[in-house]
Amino acid sequence: MTNTILTPEETASLNLRGIYASYGYKFYRMRRFEEYDFYAGKKDFLISSAILAFTDLNGKLMALRPDVTLSVIKHAPEGRYFYDEKVYRVPKNSSSFREISQCGIEYTLPVTHEALKEVLRLAVESLHAVSGGRRCVLDVADAGEISRLMPDEKRPEILRCIVSKNIHGLKELGASQELLDLVSEGREIPEGLCSDMAEIRYDCSAVTSLSYYDGLVFKGYIDGIPEAVISGGQYSFEGKKGAGFAVYLDTLEGSCGD
């Protein structure tokens, strides 16, 4: 049924919040600002390195949050949380900031096998919740394994080739046969993590930064939406480990809601 009061984005966000709450996750609402210094030295973690800053009335340099995960790790006690927030980033090839709506979860308790299974299940359920009945795929890769298979030299160039499925480029860079096979063929996802979720596939191109993501990483796609709708994974950050993902609600504009 078409909802005439809520926008498609708001409808999607409500559906997602309902799913996360039903799994026992707690709603976490955070401040929109962080001290600017908080992001210094953490640029590798951030998708866009530009930060929208302003001086507060007390003279402190503040930033409009470019990322949710860092704030949850910093402020929230260990737990299972969901959020529905705005972040401020400069999209690629753009020269201005944009407000981006994200809804997602952060699992900051020790990430056991069962926990990881739960996070993957929630990612798949999130995809279905916003897909409007269209086909969905969750690409999963093991960032730790990929990192181990990469030589010490030319890692940024090799990572670029992995992300773009550029096999000929990997060969030119002298990547090992094992890495070439993993990128071109993929492999089984281990230990029954997703045996009952047909939407999950192993695909190395789901990998993003290798600086903080050191376990399973994933990206979710919906047929007809040209970019990834979900992005997330297992991370290790300043001694704290966790897992989580974000649903990029702005990618759904005009494509969901019924």
Place this chain on the structure above:
Amino acid sequence: MINIALPKGRLGDKVYGLFSSAGYEFSGISDGGRRLVFVNEELGMRCFWVKPFDVPVYVERGTADIGAAGKDILMERSPEVYELMDLKVGKCRMAVAGVNGYEDDMSRVLRVATEFPNIAQEYYAASGREIDVIPLRGSLELAPILGLSDVIVDIVETGTTLRENNLCVIDEIASLSARLIANKSAYKFKGERIREIMRRLEEVS
């Protein structure tokens, strides 16, 4: 339906030659008219001519499922697409060139004329050389001759234009050719068809 973005011009003609040899033909496409969109219902394919620089945009945004783009444009724009295949046509080099006998004066900021500012920035950043990018559109050879720039970063095919203007290649940045690219999401849901196209192109390239 598979949507294909092809680059207008010489490179596009070569790429279409490959598609045609692989059995993917579109009636009227070689007639030289002004039509931009061609459909082959039997194959379930539609192709359209776009400006070479725009091919990655059409593919990244999902208007085209696949496309053929020069490696130079992919290096310059870094689009979020899959680079699936080297089509091995349109081979040339991205190079730094200057007037014969040019020597770099390290005490000054290097003036670089180019159509590819990102490639030039990345290349010189690797050696820590500070540059002043002078963005130009075409006839770059003029810039060092008239003293507008010290060097140019440009595509070199045979080197004839450089030689005729008393210029030479100083360094090669990358080997270039046309690449088959795909929209990431389209590859998830139309992957089987895209891989079939790749198999057939592989046989003729």
